[in-house]
Structure formats: C-alpha cells, structure tokens
Amino acid sequence: xxxxxxxxxxxxxxxxxxxxxxxxxxxxxxxxxxxxxxxxxxxxxxxxxxxxxxxxxxxxxxxxxxxxxxxxxxxxxxxxxxxxxxxxxxxxxxxxxxxxxxxxxxxxxxxxxxxxxxxxxxxxxxxxxxxxxxxxxxxxxxxxxxxxxxxxxxxxxxxxxxxxxxxxxxxxxxxxxxxxxxxxxxxxxxxxxxxxxxxxxxxxxxxxxxxxxxxxxxxxxxxxxxxxxxxx
Amino acid sequence: xxxxxxxxxxxxxxxxxxxxxxxxxxxxxxxxxxxxxxxxxxxxxxxxxxxxxxxxxxxxxxxxxxxxxxxxxxxxxxxxxxxxxxxxxxxxxxxxxxxxxxxxxxxxxxxxxxxxxxxxxxxxxxxxxxxxxxxxxxxxxxxxxxxxxxxxxxxxxxxxxxxxxxxxxxxxxxxxxxxxxxxxxxxxxxxxxxxxxxxxxxxxxxxxxxxxxxxxxxxxxxxxxxxxxxxxxxxxxxxxxxxxxx
Numbered sequence: 086x087x088x089x090x091x092x093x094x095x096x097x098x099x100x101x102x103x104x105x106x107x108x109x110x111x112x113x114x115x116x117x118x119x120x121x122x123x124x125x126x127x128x129x130x131x132x133x134x135x136x137x138x139x140x141x142x143x144x145x146x147x148x149x150x151x152x153x154x155x156x157x158x159x160x161x162x163x164x165x166x167x168x169x170x171x172x173x174x175x176x177x178x179x180x181x182x183x184x185x186x187x188x189x190x191x192x193x194x195x196x197x198x199x200x201x202x203x204x205x206x207x208x209x210x211x212x213x214x215x216x217x218x219x220x221x222x223x224x225x226x227x228x229x230x231x232x233x234x235x236x237x238x239x240x241x242x243x244x245x246x247x248x249x250x251x252x253x254x255x256x257x258x259x260x261x262x263x264x265x266x267x268x269x270x271x272x273x274x275x276x277x278x279x280x281x282x283x284x285x286x287x288x289x290x291x292x293x294x295x296x297x298x299x300x301x302x303x304x305x306x307x308x309x310x311x312x313x314x315x316x317x
Numbered sequence: 318x319x320x321x322x323x324x325x326x327x328x329x330x331x332x333x334x335x336x337x338x339x340x341x342x343x344x345x346x347x348x349x350x351x352x353x354x355x356x357x358x359x360x361x362x363x364x365x366x367x368x369x370x371x372x373x374x375x376x377x378x379x380x381x382x383x384x385x386x387x388x389x390x391x392x393x394x395x396x397x398x399x400x401x402x403x404x405x406x407x408x409x410x411x412x413x414x415x416x417x418x419x420x421x422x423x424x425x426x427x428x429x430x431x432x433x434x435x436x437x438x439x440x441x442x443x444x445x446x447x448x449x450x451x452x453x454x455x456x457x458x459x460x461x462x463x464x465x466x467x468x469x470x471x472x473x474x475x476x477x478x479x480x481x482x483x484x485x486x487x488x489x490x491x492x493x494x495x496x497x498x499x500x501x502x503x504x505x506x507x508x509x510x511x512x513x514x515x516x517x518x519x520x521x522x523x524x525x526x527x528x529x530x531x532x533x534x535x536x537x538x539x540x541x542x543x544x545x546x547x548x549x550x551x552x553x554x555x556x557x558x559x560x561x562x563x
Contacts (some may be wrong), residue, residue, distance in 0.1 A: 106402045106406045107435075112433055117466065119421060220430070224403065
C-alpha cells in the first residue's frame with residue numbers, strides 16, 4: 086500500500102505522462118478471448134452468417150478451380166461434361182470465368198452477411214451496456230472499449246472465416262467428385278484451392294471488422310452515467 | 318491535523334437541468350457542499366430529490382449545467398477524457414446499488430481490472446486482489462463468478478474492487494439498496510471500518526437510516542437543494558427518534 090501511495094504522489098508531482106490509464110495488448114487479448122469463450126453461444130450466432138457467406142464464396146471459387154483444372158487437362162470428354170453441367174464454355178476458352186450473375190450473388194451474400202453482423206453486434210452491445218459503463222467507471226478509455234470489440238470481432242472473423250472457407254472448399258470438392266468423378270481432384274490445382282481458402286478467410290476477417298465498426302463506436306461513445314441508468 | 322481540514326470534495330453553486338421533452342427540469346438548484354478528507358458522509362433524501370444527480374457530479378460521471386465541482390481542488394470540468402479516466406481509476410472507487418460486477422469475470426479478475434488499467438503488472442495485481450478479497454472476507458472465493466455469489470458477497474467484491482487503487486474517495490450509490498437488513502448492516506460496518514482504518518472518504522447516497530449511525534456528517538437533499546447538514550454530534554440527538562422507528 087505504501088508503494089502505491091508513493092506512486093500516486095510521484096504521479097501527481099511529475100506530469101500528465103504518468104497520469105495515463107493503460108490496457109496492455111496481451112491483457113486485452115486475454116479479456117476478449119474470455120469474453121468469447123464465456124458467451125460462446127452468442128458469439129456463435131454472430132459468427133454464423135459470416136461462416137455461411139464465406140463458405141459460399143469459397144465454394145464458388147473452388148468450383149471454378151475445379152472447372153479450370155478439368156479444362157486445362159485438354160480432355161474433350163471432360164470439356165463436354167463441363168458443358169453438360171451448365172458451364173458456359175466457348176471452343177477457344179482455356180479457363181472458366183465467373184459469370185456476372187455469379188459474382189453478384191456472391192457479393193450480395195457478403196453484403197447480407199455484414200448487415201447480419203452489424204445487427205448481432207448491436208444487440209451484443211446493448212446486452213453489455215452495464216458492463217461497458219462499469220468499465221468506464223473503473224477508468225477505461227473509449228479506446229479500450231473499441232480495442233476489446235475489435236479484438237473480439239477479429240478473432241471471430243478469423244475463426245468463422247477459417248471454418249467457413251474450409252467447409253466451402255470441402256463441399257465444393259465433394260460436389261466436383263460426384264458430378265465429374267474422382268479425376269476432378271487430380272486435375273484441380275491444389276495451390277489455387279489453398280489460395281482461395283486463405284483469401285476467403287481473410288475476406289471473413291475483414292468483413293467481421295467492418296461489421297463491428299459501428300456497434301463498437303456506439304459502445305465506446307457511451308457515457309458511463311447512461312450505462313448506470315439503464316435497467317437490467 | 319492539516320489533513321483533517323483538507324477538503325477532498327468541494328461543490329460550488331452547482332445547477333443541473335435536464336430536458337424532459339420540451340420542458341427544462343432542474344434536478345439541482347444550486348448546491349454548495351464541502352466534504353473533508355477521511356469523513357464518512359451520507360447524502361440522504363427521498364427519491365427524485367436530486368441525490369443521485371449530485372452523486373454523479375461528485376463522481377465525475379456527469380457534468381453540471383453551471384457551477385463547479387472540485388475534487389482535491391481540481392475543477393473536474395477542466396479535465397480532458399484521459400485525466401477524467403485517470404481520476405476515476407485512481408482517485409475514486411465506485412460502489413453501486415446493483416453491484417455492477419462484470420459477469421464474465423471471476424471475483425479476482427473483477428478486483429484486479431482497475432489495477433490493470435492503472436498499469437500494475439498481473440502478479441502484483443493478483444496478490445493485492447487476493448489481499449483485498451481477504452479484507453472483505455472473501456479470500457477463499459476469489460475464483461467464483463458473480464453469479465455464484467450471494468448479493469452480500471457480490472457487494473463485498475465490489476467494495477474490494479473500489480479499493481483496488483487505494484482511492485481517496487469511495488462513492489457508494491445506495492450500497493445497501495438491494496440487500497437484506499443484516500447483509501446491509503455488514504456492508505455498512507465494512508465501509509465504516511475502511512473509512513476509519515484507511516482514511517478513505519466515503520460518500521454514500523442512500524435512504525437507508527442504518528447509515529446514519531456511522532456517518533460523520535449527513536447531508537439532507539430536498540427538491541434539488543441542500544436542506545440541512547448535520548454533524549455527528551447533532552445527529553446523536555435526533556437519532557433517538559430514528560432509532561425508535563426501527
């Protein structure tokens with residue numbers, strides 16, 4: 086206790102530099118990780134729309150890699166199988182481009198997913214009004230609250246995006262083997278598949294951060310006295 | 318002796334008005350108040366008297382419409398967000414009617430959170446946290462979540478948390494409001510002890526008459542004004558009537 090008193094005295098005699106409240110990065114990671122673990126079901130719902138949208142994105146991309154692989158093998162039977170499966174391939178084409186319609190559907194699903202995340206995170210903020218207000222009474226800065234929400238969203242984004250991407254790739258490859266046979270797995274470029282999984286995960290991570298942006302600002306801007314006033 | 322004279326909180330002609338729809342409502346109509354360091358102060362008054370509003374002003378949770386609030390002779394209206402956070406973290410400990418522990422953290426984590434904000438390292442904070450939980454009689458339950466503790470125990474954790482950074486002031490807003498009679502008395506006794514032993518100024522807003530017995534000074538608020546301020550000596554005379562009521 087004496088050392089704290091001494092510390093306080095020096096803090097007031099020196100200047101504002103020592104008058105800073107801090108939240109070390111590893112501590113905030115620890116807090117946000119615990120938050121996710123304790124509210125696992127809540128976080129799962131928040132992440133679910135992200136998982137679905139990312140898996141759809143990955144499904145589409147990997148499907149294209151499979152088609153590319155089949156086309157690149159130069160086998161006319163495989164080319165015919167692709168055309169039968171509904172791919173729009175001209176006689177000179179060497180790769181399958183995503184159609185405009187396909188691209189729009191994927192983009193739309195990602196937009197819907199972001200809206201879903203914003204919605205879920207706003208509800209999470211409302212649920213945690215009292216907690217945020219309490220933290221502010223204990224000396225938390227706006228920045229700490231932002232940091233916690235972004236870290237949580239980042240972790241959810243990485244995990245949700247990762248799971249979604251792997252699931253999307255997996256189902257895409259299953260679909261490919263059922264419609265084109267196991268040969269599709271030999272022709273496909275696995276490097277491209279891995280790239281797509283990585284890309285989809287990053288997209289998920291990014292979308293999760295975009296989705297939490299507004300809710301986190303709402304949370305951080307809240308005055309502590311308002312949080313105290315809120316019942317329940 | 319000099320410390321005794323020291324005003325830890327000074328409220329000077331504070332007016333606070335809220336907008337309710339189109340009507341301006343004055344919750345505080347000019348409050349003057351001086352609180353000496355180390356005292357145990359109760360702010361009494363019926364609900365709607367402006368007691369909570371005054372309490373929030375003193376705690377730096379709200380800013381007055383006009384007038385000034387000084388804590389340790391620093392005008393809190395002059396502080397920026399960082400300094401205000403520092404003040405909340407190091408100078409003031411808050412205790413709430415609804416305990417407001419962070420539900421997802423254990424008792425120990427709740428107590429050490431303000432220490433983390435104050436820049437203490439984890440090991441020291443854990444040691445000090447356990448010592449504080451010992452002090453409030455919960456040393457063996459530091460691993461429990463708030464939901465696994467009774468109301469009285471949760472409020473004890475909140476008291477330990479309020480003491481985390483050895484604040485000069487403890488602000489308690491209806492600390493016994495959600496507790497039964499005997500647990501309420503325990504919390505009051507605990508606060509009184511802390512005030513005596515640690516020379517902490519305890520300011521509590523309350524309408525619990527049990528608080529009067531331990532208060533050095535009682536500030537009665539009525540209709541947004543200070544109705545009267547009674548010191549301990551005067552209190553013991555009027556206490557007879559209150560004691561008779563119970």
